[in-house]
Amino acid sequence: MSKLLLNLRHVPDDEADDVRAFLREAGIAFYETPPSPFGISAGGIWIEDRDRHPQAKALMADYQQRRRERARAEHAQAQRDGTAETFLGLLRRRPLFVLATLAAIVFVASLVLLPFVLLGL
Structure with a gap:
């Protein structure tokens, strides 16, 4: 049975692409559901094998930590440059x-x- 890894509501395209890439790199089978036409569902990335979900969650946590650090560094640099x-x-x-x-x-x-x-x- 499949398990949701990432709800795609308010997720930037580059982040969704990164998630797809690290799942492919790790060999974790996944599929996507498209957003509904009326905006009820934003779509999502689902892990096909429920047993691989903890591994996918660990990869996701590591990715989010790296993304958070990069965003904070970019913001700090923008503040130093006066462009924030x-x-x-x-x-x-x-x-x-x-x-x-x-x-x-x-x-x-x-x-x-x-x-x-x-x-x-």
């Missing part, structure tokens, strides 16, 4: 987006607090 995205940089580049987002946050917060204000609590 900041709030002020986003405000300068997309002021309408930032102001609309802040207005939406204030609106939602006021809706949440409205019952308390009306009840005088």
Whole structure:
């Protein structure tokens, strides 16, 4: 019986390609399910042999650790170079987006607090 290794919702293409590559390299049989047309399921990568699933999970954990370290190193380098995205940089580049987002946050917060204000609590 098959076992899900990776749900493909919000998974970048390069990460899914890397997962496929290390599964092929390890000789672990897998298959993919496509996303549903209405967005209910995002698809996934399944391990065909349930007994190989722990090995695939260990490979996945090792891959994710390496990817996390690489992403953190890239972010730290971007911060040192001054190219990392900041709030002020986003405000300068997309002021309408930032102001609309802040207005939406204030609106939602006021809706949440409205019952308390009306009840005088």
